[in-house]
Amino acid sequence: MTPTRGSGAPDVVVTGLGLVTPAGVGVAETWSRALSGEPTAAPDPELDGHTVDFSCRVPGYDPVAQFGRRRAWRLDRYVQLALTATREALADSGLNPQDARSCDATRVGVVLGNALGGTSTFEQQVRSLHEAGPQAVSPMLVPMSAVNMVSGYVAMEVGARGPNLVTATACASGATAIGVARDMLRSGACDVVITGGTESSLTPTVMAGFARMGALSRRRADPAAASRPFDADRDGFVAAEGAGVLVLETAAHARSRGARVRARLGGYGASADAHHATAPDPEGRGAELAIRAALDSAGVAPHEVDHVNAHGTSTPLNDLTEAHVLKRVLGSDAVVTSTKGVTGHSLGAAGAIEAALTVLAVEHGTVPPTANLDSLDAAIEVEVAAKTPRELPIDVAMSNSFGFGGQNAVLVFTAA
CATH class of the missing domain: 3.40.47.10 (Thiolase/Chalcone synthase)
Known part of the structure; x- marks a missing residue:
């Protein structure tokens, strides 16, 4: 790093x-x-x-x-x-x-x-x-x-x-x-x-x-x-x-106090799309700004990211835009998941729940599968975990959250 x-x-x-x-x-x-x-x-x-x-x-x-x-x-x-x-x-x-x-x-x-x-x-x-x-x-x-x-x-x-x-x-x-x-x-x-x-x-x-x-x-x-x-x-x-x-x-x-450290919160990035009340910027420019800011504040190069817990809402526009941004910024090596396939989308709680699951993924070296992913959208070019958990060493993981109003927040966690 x-x-x-x-x-x-x-x-x-x-x-x-x-x-x-x-x-x-x-x-x-x-x-x-x-x-x-x-x-x-x-x-x-x-x-x-x-x-x-x-x-x-x-x-x-x-x-x-x-x-x-x-x-x-x-x-x-x-x-x-x-x-x-x-x-x-x-x-x-x-x-x-x-x-x-x-x-x-x-x-x-x-x-x-x-x-x-x-x-x-x-x-x-x-x-x-x-x-x-x-x-x-x-x-x-x-x-x-x-x-x-x-x-x-x-x-x-x-x-x-x-x-x-x-x-x-x-x-x-x-x-x-x-x-x-x-x-x-x-x-x-x-x-x-x-x-x-x-x-x-x-x-x-x-x-x-x-x-x-x-x-x-x-x-x-x-x-x-x-x-x-x-x-x-x-x-x-x-x-x-x-x-x-x-x-x-x-x-x-x-x-x-001799506490157990579960992970390090290395980076945080935030941005605005300044585009539309509910639809993401089709080019993902706001999301990209937040991702790059989070990586920069963590001192992490894009190729060092092992895992992404994506915002991944299951909507046609969000998933495609987010996947394009991840491909553009990180390449195709990071293993991506969306735990919303299991939990659904809990709005204001989603980013926190997914941050906790990202910490657990880092701790356990395990990426949860994306539920119901039977046929990956042909336009999506990132590696998405499906069907079964994916075990791999995770030194750096990212959790993405994008909100109505075009408000974006990205967290980067690293191994303790």
Whole structure:
């Protein structure tokens, strides 16, 4: 690798992971399902009568068991998922911000990504307003539905008193949050940042909106086969919910407490397409800018990338554009996957979930297969893992996230 630009800044490492996804509650369940290549899309009873009546929901998640009945009632599901993932990530890291012997809580930040906020709460309260009038609207409407509240609730949960914010860059939100967290650590503002993304917006109104846009797969007869990134027969994404949380630390802080380092977060790049509200730049110029910036900040040459967890939404335009950019920048040696074939597309959480899966790929030297990839689009010229996991040494891996509005975020992880 070439020397990292700005090498006077501290290295940033990953010491904890937490996942709540349609592939399972917890890192172990999610990783196992990702390796199996078994899709999670299924008919969704809440979408009965819709043009698109299937989605990817988190299975067997019980918020009452997690938080107790009263507290669960006061938290929108997007916050519940984030809190559960945070608990796992902190336990994995061995950190406890409420214990001064563990870390200085005033130097523990929280940066989480989210696209749409508490849409379930908002839709419920709109119904209450229309059916019973203003006095029926809950006083908890705003704190339950506002986008910023998830980072505030995580800080309350764990006692983190450092910088606290939410990033909202649509489908890139989780990756943007991780990149911002890296910047905080490198600037010296924090020793630790709890970061990632969360989303739970599988509500009738939101799903109807995506369907009207033509963004969703309409494979109603076989939902499990609907999310098929890079496949010649892809016709849209499958909406999902979930949360992914990473604990990031400066390498010096992790060493000082003898923490296990799972991977190094070497690079982050961000850009804008400045092109269209929902369609990617057909030349992929914005995505390319973000990829090259991430590689540059990591001190990594393009040919050194072993693996890419692609944005890979299963939409005709995104997959083709992204593949062309990867071919142009990296060549054809990196092994590409899209774990959205298994998990679906969890919007603001997707970049964080995929970042965690990229860390696991680096750790285990294993690339999960792209589910439902039966016939690679003939116009795609990159190596895409399909059918079975691909075992290979992974020293450098990249995770791509591209959002509506043309907002792009790319992360580069390297072996610890």
